[in-house]
Amino acid sequence: MTTNKLISIPIFTYNGEKYLEQQLESIYKQSYQNIEVIACDDASSDDTIKILEKFHISHGLKYFVHKKNVGVNDNVSKAFSLCTGDFIAPCDQDDIWKPEKLQELIDNIKDNVLIYSLSTPIDENNNKINNISIKKNIYVSGNNNNLSFLFTNCISGHTILFKTELLPYLNNIPKSIYPDWWIAFVASSYGSIGFLNKSLVYYRRHSTQLTKTTKKTTKLFQLISKEKKKTIYIENIVKNLLGFTSLSLLDIETKKYILELKENFEIFSDIYYNKKLEKLLSEKEDLIFKIHGNKTSKYTKRFSRGIWYFRVRLYL
Numbered sequence: 001m002t003t004n005k006l007i008s009i010p011i012f013t014y015n016g017e018k019y020l021e022q023q024l025e026s027i028y029k030q031s032y033q034n035i036e037v038i039a040c041d042d043a044s045s046d047d048t049i050k051i052l053e054k055f056h057i058s059h060g061l062k063y064f065v066h067k068k069n070v071g072v073n074d075n076v077s078k079a080f081s082l083c084t085g086d087f088i089a090p091c092d093q094d095d096i097w098k099p100e101k102l103q104e105l106i107d108n109i110k111d112n113v114l115i116y117s118l119s120t121p122i123d124e125n126n127n128k129i130n131n132i133s134i135k136k137n138i139y140v141s142g143n144n145n146n147l148s149f150l151f152t153n154c155i156s157g158h159t160i161l162f163k164t165e166l167l168p169y170l171n172n173i174p175k176s177i178y179p180d181w182w183i184a185f186v187a188s189s190y191g192s193i194g195f196l197n198k199s200l201v202y203y204r205r206h207s208t209q210l211t212k213t214t215k216k217t218t219k220l221f222q223l224i225s226k227e228k229k230k231t232i233y234i235e236n237i238v239k240n241l242l243g244f245t246s247l248s249l250l251d252i253e254t255k256k257y258i259l260e261l262k263e264n265f266e267i268f269s270d271i272y273y274n275k276k277l278e279k280l281l282s283e284k285e286d287l288i289f290k291i292h293g294n295k296t297s298k299y300t301k302r303f304s305r306g307i308w309y310f311r312v313r314l315y316l
Contacts, residue, residue: 007035007102007161008085012075013052014042016093019204020051022126023095028059032102037091039063040079042070048093073173080170089161090180094204095119096126101200105161112141112194114162114187116155119203129205140291141195146188148290150244150258151237151303153181155193158201162187174243176236182243189249230310234268241265257284271306278304 009027013020027037037059039052043066055061064082066075080088087109089102101117109115121129140148140155157180169186173179187193241262245255257280264277278300281288285296292299 003106004034005087005106006085007032007087007089007106008083008164009035009037009089009091010076010079010083011037011039011091011093012042012072012079013039013044013048013093014069014075015044015046015048017044017047017051019094020048023091023093023097024051024055024059024061026095026097026099027091028055029099030097030102031099032106035102036083036085037061038079038082040075040082041065042072042075043068071175073175073177073179076179077171077173080167083164083167086164087161088164088167090157090183092158092204094206095158096122096202096204098200098202102161104196104198104200108196109161109163109194111192113166113191114155114160114183115194115196116160117196117201118199119156119159119201120199121205122202123205126202128202140188141193143192145193145287145290146185146250146254147284147287149181149185149188150241150261150288152291153178153184154291155184156180156203157183158203166190169247169249172246174240174246176239177243185244186247186249189247227307227310231269231307234265238262238265267306269307272308272312274304274306 011023011027024037027035037055039061041048041052041063049063049065052061052063056063062082064078066078070078076090079090087106089105091097105115105117123129160180160183162183166183166186169190170183173182177185184193241258244250245258245262250258260280261277264274264280267274281300281303282297285300289296289299
């Protein structure tokens, strides 16, 4: 497919001086050249702004700097509001794009409202990482599959290209939901998603985790720790479900269904097992748990367990 439509590339920066130049150089070396690059900076305190100014002078990069830190979601929303292109290709500040990325995506988006690809992880020295454990995802494509994104997301923001018609729904991303997850939910609520089975981005993985020493813990400590993690996990699900219902694209039936799910997750701390939630999930489990894999009934049962199920299991 031959096209010369403008692609906006919003890049979200915050104290990104270490790798930002590499990323910007890879963008300006794209084989597809009808682009505008718009950086939105969340009040960086390092030399990020100097780098943006350098590329503004040399390549015409546009940039906006917040006077104070506004957080990831608001920074992303602001960047989207500055885009004027027919297509949008979001960009992290520390990855490296392969030269053919934009051309491949725009050639294959066709009637889809969004398309995404694979990416290759690299370390801080640009070496490919071959020994990291990556969960195998069931890649979601097709039309009207927004329920697949209620509990997880398989679409990384740095791999996507979407049509500008989605922008009106990206101006107020819920605080509880990661921007790429929200974009996936919006796109799958609006139209059809495409998937390109090619790696088009080198995705930076940082070595920030220190080696942890193993400590012996009592069973009571394990109980408290696991219960806390599970409770936080469910609380996040409740927040996300409420966030998803704020999307104006949702039809009444879907919004009602998501709210019912939310209400049943809210009683997690009071129950052993939620039969009503199991019934709700089982009605649409093949779609809801599509990204998780084939054993959808297993996930339906797992999500229906209350905190007392885990307390009893841990004491057995």
